[in-house]
Amino acid sequence: MTEKIYKLGKYTPADSMSDLICNNYPMLLVLSRFGISLGFGEKTIREVCRQNGVDEQTFLAVVNLLISDNREEVHNFGNDSIQCLLDYLHNSHSYFLDFRLPSIREKLLSVLDINQDHAAKAIIRFYDLYVEQVHTHMEYEETTVFPYVRSLLSGVKRGDYNIRVFCRQHDNIESKLSELKNILIKYYPPGNADELNSVLFDIFACASDLASHNFIEDNLFVPMITQMELNVKKQ
């Protein structure tokens, strides 16, 4: 077992932002999705959030959920927090669709020789189909779920849609990427190991990022919206 020092309990507004990031480097992705850039010196999480116009409650909810993996009771997030989480999820979508997935494709293309190697052609085809699925998955959220939430934010409940519909059909999009990982590891013929490893690492990291993204949607976003639906109903 590797020994690692970790903070017992949750991060609070008074903790230093650099401590948080240095001890949990995957949180770098969270920073950029909230639109926070590096270079915060010794400032606390509260100060950095305020400076960047980020809702501190949302930021900490995301960070603590990802670090601890423990789902907690979600209570009363204000409209600002929900808006902030919507922005976060939207940025997360563009990260995957516009940056992460295309960059893996580039790398795959440079490692595999699709003119000579027929398996390579099949692999790229598999990958493209997969990316198409991720597009559909995220586009549904952008065009159906998010507008619905915005309508709730403005106080009107639109139509008969509710967040449970989303909850039911929300599948884990990372599993097919794991399938590709699986195939490459088990059956790919020997070749330039360094380059192939580098793509594999990217695929591993991307699959786990996608899983985290989904985890936030299922365990923070959905409970938040469920709560909001109840509030709107009461009014």
Place this chain on the structure above:
Amino acid sequence: MSKKIRVAIAEPSEILRAGIIDMLRRINSLDIYIIEITDMNQLECVLCKYTPDLFIINPSATDTRITGKVRTLCGNNKMKSLALLHSLADSHTLEHYDDSISIYDSAEQIRNKIIKLFNVDLQKDISKELSKREKDIIVEVVKGLTNKQIADKLFISVHTVMTHRKNIASKLQIHSPSGLTIYAILNNLVDLDQVNY
């Protein structure tokens, strides 16, 4: 392999109980359900109600004959028992239990003891090689045939085709036709001009 094992834990100390449960959590490949017993007066009652497969108990917390008693009382003859030892215990005490675990055991040692008790078949997972028939099916899937077309071509029922496909998916961990295409090419199962990209 995922045999459901219902585990009752009778240990008055909350720290030790939490510790044992965390150890069990680290044992993958077993599907474990937990029943916590905190009040030793409730012991018989809880054991009869939930009929666990495995009973982990601190021998000093209760009468050593409890396992036998429960087995007859509730007709739960298959229930296994593990003594949870904090310190050395004499063999006379241990006779009453199927086996014992110590609070210094590692997750792996505990896992092996449970597997031994339940005779869990670990061999089953080893054979992941595809059968000839399964390979035939993959070839047809890669060509782009539907289950119905494959069934007609190989003179088997659609149901059988589906069973084969399910087995293929679980052996290879590949579920999609596009994934099977890559597999088939890398393993030379198909001629390249047959592939339906």
